[in-house]
Amino acid sequence: MKNKLAGYKALLWILAIPVLNVFYGILNHGNGDVSSLWTSWDDRIPFVPVFIIPYLLWYPFVLMMLVALFMKKASAYYRTLLALCLGLLASYVTFYFFQTMVTRPDASGTGVFLWLVRLVYGTDGAYNCFPSIHVLTSYLMLKGMSECRDQFSGTSRFFIQLLSWSVTISTVFVKQHVLLDIIGGIVVAEITFFAAGKWLSKLRKDMLRESPFWRWLQTWEQRVFNWCNQSISHPVLSRVLAAMTHMGGALFTLTCSLSISLLAPEPWRTAGIQSFAALAVSHLAAVLLKKLIRRPRPYLALPDTNLILKPLKDHSFPSGHTTAVFSIVVPFLFTLPALAIILLPLAAGVGLSRVYLGVHYPSDCLAGGLIGISCALLAISLI
Known part of the structure; x- marks a missing residue:
C-alpha cells in the first residue's frame, strides 16, 4: 500500500496551484491606476447568467x-x-x-444562475482581468491533452474540448473578462507551454541523475552538511543549538500561537490566529511529504554524522521544525516588520540547528522554510 501511494506522490505538486493563488487574493483590489480593455466588440456580447455553470466548473476541470x-x-x-x-x-x-x-452588469433578480453570479461577484473583485487565468489554465489543458492525444478516447477528447472552450467563452458571457483578456490568456499559455517543454527536455529525470550537475549538487549538499555538522562543532554551540531547536517543536510553537491568539490584544490576536492556522496546515503538508518521499535521515546514510540528538523514527524531508517555526513567524512580520531583525535569525537558527544536530539535510530545512512561509501567506490572505 505504501509503495502504491509513493507512486502518486508527484500529484502533490498540484498543491503549488493554491499556494500560488494566494498572490491573486493579495492583488485583487484597485490600486488607484486601473485600466480598462473594454472594446466595442464587448458591447455586443450579452450577459448570459447560465454561463456561470461552466465558469464555476473551471477549477475542478x-x-x-x-x-x-x-x-x-x-x-x-x-x-x-x-x-x-x-x-x-x-x-x-x-x-x-x-x-x-471590467464593468459588471446588474445581476439583481431571482433564479439560481443570478444567485451564483452574485456569489462570484461578491467573492471576486472586478480586477486582475488581463490575462484571464480561467482561459490560460483551460487552454493549457488542451495543450496537455495534445501531448498524449492517442491515450484519450474520441469521446473524452470531445468533452474535454467542449468544457475547455465553454469555460473560455463563459468569462465574457458572465462579464468577468473582455475579449482581450481571452487573447492574452491564450498567448501566455502558448508561451509558457513552449518554455516548459524546452526546459523539461533538458532536465529529464534519468538524464539529470546521471549528469555532472546532479552529482555536483549532491556533493555540494554533503559538504554543507559536513561543515555544519562537523567542522563548526563546539560544546558551547552544541548546547545553544540543542536548546534553540526546540523553538520549532510542537510544544513551543503551539503554546506561542495559541497563547497569543487567545490572550493578546489586536492586532497581535489576529496574527496569533494566522500563525496557528498556518502551523496546522503546514504540519499536515510536512507529515504527508515525509510519508510519501520517505527520505532517510542523514545519520542513516552518512556514517560520519555527528548525531547529537536521539535518533528519530520518522523521515527526513522536509524538516518539520523548520516548517513550523517559519509558519508561526511570518504573520508577526506582517504585523510589525521591524520584528524581522529578531524573528528571522531565530527561525533560520532553528533550521541551522537541525543540520548541526545531524537530523536533517540542508535541503530538508530549505523546503521546510518554503512550506512554512507559503502556508503563512495563505493564512494571512484568508484571515
Whole structure:
C-alpha cells in the first residue's frame, strides 16, 4: 500500500496551484491606476447568467485534467503543470504592474444562475482581468491533452474540448473578462507551454541523475552538511543549538500561537490566529511529504554524522521544525516588520540547528522554510 501511494506522490505538486493563488487574493483590489480593455466588440456580447455553470466548473476541470494527464503520460503532466505555474506567475506580475478591471452588469433578480453570479461577484473583485487565468489554465489543458492525444478516447477528447472552450467563452458571457483578456490568456499559455517543454527536455529525470550537475549538487549538499555538522562543532554551540531547536517543536510553537491568539490584544490576536492556522496546515503538508518521499535521515546514510540528538523514527524531508517555526513567524512580520531583525535569525537558527544536530539535510530545512512561509501567506490572505 505504501509503495502504491509513493507512486502518486508527484500529484502533490498540484498543491503549488493554491499556494500560488494566494498572490491573486493579495492583488485583487484597485490600486488607484486601473485600466480598462473594454472594446466595442464587448458591447455586443450579452450577459448570459447560465454561463456561470461552466465558469464555476473551471477549477475542478483543471484539477481533474491534471490527474488524468498524470495517469496517461507523466511527461505531459509535468509539462502542463509547470506551464500553468509559470503562467500564474506571469499573470501576477502583470496584475501588479498593469491592473485592469471590467464593468459588471446588474445581476439583481431571482433564479439560481443570478444567485451564483452574485456569489462570484461578491467573492471576486472586478480586477486582475488581463490575462484571464480561467482561459490560460483551460487552454493549457488542451495543450496537455495534445501531448498524449492517442491515450484519450474520441469521446473524452470531445468533452474535454467542449468544457475547455465553454469555460473560455463563459468569462465574457458572465462579464468577468473582455475579449482581450481571452487573447492574452491564450498567448501566455502558448508561451509558457513552449518554455516548459524546452526546459523539461533538458532536465529529464534519468538524464539529470546521471549528469555532472546532479552529482555536483549532491556533493555540494554533503559538504554543507559536513561543515555544519562537523567542522563548526563546539560544546558551547552544541548546547545553544540543542536548546534553540526546540523553538520549532510542537510544544513551543503551539503554546506561542495559541497563547497569543487567545490572550493578546489586536492586532497581535489576529496574527496569533494566522500563525496557528498556518502551523496546522503546514504540519499536515510536512507529515504527508515525509510519508510519501520517505527520505532517510542523514545519520542513516552518512556514517560520519555527528548525531547529537536521539535518533528519530520518522523521515527526513522536509524538516518539520523548520516548517513550523517559519509558519508561526511570518504573520508577526506582517504585523510589525521591524520584528524581522529578531524573528528571522531565530527561525533560520532553528533550521541551522537541525543540520548541526545531524537530523536533517540542508535541503530538508530549505523546503521546510518554503512550506512554512507559503502556508503563512495563505493564512494571512484568508484571515
